[in-house]
Amino acid sequence: MTNDTWSIAKNLFKTVTRKKTFDDEVPKKSQLKRTLNLIDLTALGVGSTLGCGVYALAGTVAKSIAGPAVVLSFALAAIASTFSGVCYAEFTCRLPKAGSAYVYSYVAIGELIAFIIGWNLLLKNIIGTSAVAKTMSNYLDSLLGDPQKKYMKKYFTIHMDYMNEYPDVTSFLFILFITLFVAWGVRKSCNLNNLFTALSMLTICTVIVSGFYFVNLSNWFIPKNEIPAGVDGGKGGFFPFGWTGIVAGAARCFYGFISFDSIVSAGEETKNPEKTMPLAIVLTFSFITFAYFGLASVLTLMWPYYDQDPSAPLLVIYDRLGTPVLKYLVTGGVMFALFTTLIGRLFPIPRILYAMSSDGLLFDFLAKINKKTKTPFIATIVCGVTVGLLSIVFDLEQLIDMASIGTLQSYMTICVCVLILRYTDANNLCSRDVTVDSDGKYNFSTWLNLLNAKTPNVDTQYISRVLILVFSVSANLFCTSVAHWKYFQGALQYALSIVICISVVSLLLTMLMLTRLPQTIENLPFKVPLVPFVPCVSIVLNLYLMVELSFRTWLRFSVCQVIGLLVYAFYGIRHSLEGIKQQAKRDEENRNEPIL
Structure with missing residues (x-):
């Protein structure tokens, strides 16, 4: 690699890893109005979940994926979501801004x-909203005797794989109303x-x-010989x-536990967000876990x-x-629930769009x-139309899978x-630069912190990031190998078993080494307990649920990623406000340099 090529690669790396900073900004009043309290946030979180997740997801997963063990699928999804939820709660204390995980990762990792x-x-919420609208349309159509389904299939049938059988106009109208x-x-x-x-x-x-x-x-323990012929009922029993x-099923059910994302996206519209938002997340999880399991x-x-x-x-x-x-009482309640889920x-x-566009x-x-409205009005209308168009052509199962993988x-x-x-x-907390100034000499005592450093320094920071990278790679290998182990036989299965054993050792060793490193002392209203155990377990659970999703879901997800990267490459990287600020700072420094 020539020096010019290396220089270009180095500059590109610095560009895509630049981090959002708040310390050098002029304080200003948020354009969004702070009106939300604890009740509002909890209702927003609960309402955004108790719709499609309860009234359609349970039936879909029970029928052909998990059987009666759908209750365990919901329990596993709840555990994975809880670990992620407490991590979200800590970030709401750090950065009560509109934009949710986008802002958090911009500050911690890079652009x-x-x-x-x-x-x-954006994709997850757009697709998830489309799924809720589809559920509303299905319930209403079923209640009225399927008039839309019969008419549309007769005159406007869609003869394309992986799409809905007919244009779902009703779901489009529901979305426009809520928008x-x-x-x-x-x-x-x-x-x-x-x-x-x-x-x-x-x-x-x-x-x-x-x-x-x-x-x-007895419906939980139906023997296989009592399952009607031609029906895919598995092996029968509680675990068919x-x-x-x-x-x-848990990978699908995870779709039903994405409510706290709605909560944290309202950071700039919440009163006392540092305390209100973590509590709202806890209350939301309590309500929805009871509802799903019951x-x-x-x-x-x-x-x-x-x-x-x-x-x-x-x-x-x-x-x-x-x-x-x-039947009619519950159906009426279902429609109200789906309306509130659409809102949530x-x-x-539009808040995420607002943050990224800002x-x-x-x-x-x-x-x-x-x-007048104090809302991102244009972004909201654009979102509503996009969601409506998706709900017209895609079916419910595909929408749920796509929403799940983005969430995980x-x-x-x-x-x-x-x-x-x-x-x-702590001395680099504002910049959080990946590059650290160190002599690069790390020995056994440094990696295991045998000198018992009490606060992070450039050496322990560097080591922690190497360990986090190793843990993430090991988790990926472990989850992929475990998920595909059953599909191979002989030597390939033996090779995967070795990979699983090595990755488990690597996971445990890196997590143990992380426990030895000092952590930043910060005064936050809420902090994730048992670090690094809770975040590390959450990483493994989320990855495992991701690899359990279908190949077609991964393929659609990959296409969406390519489109997003093209948008960033041709627009975002050149219009980045952080990039403009850094360039202005460099220009100012160059002007102030003495001329020799």
């Missing part, structure tokens, strides 16, 4: 990774969200209580699809798992049980705040960010 995270958050509410103003949309969330919780309690009246315990089905239990106890309806399971079950009153899922999208990484017109990827990155910041030298 390119931040853009990718922000791009994935206008979100664009109208934060206070107005949150008041509507609070009302719908209360109705949603009431509906769930009704389902759980009424469900116990129709419970048949085995451990693989539980994990694959509803998944009664759903599979009321009716055989293999006969669940994936689009509108509750409506179909109550219809088959001959309880029309409960759509709410963070930093110059996306088009600046998306960062404009309407003077962003959560994993947040956990890495927590580790990086916990071991950062």
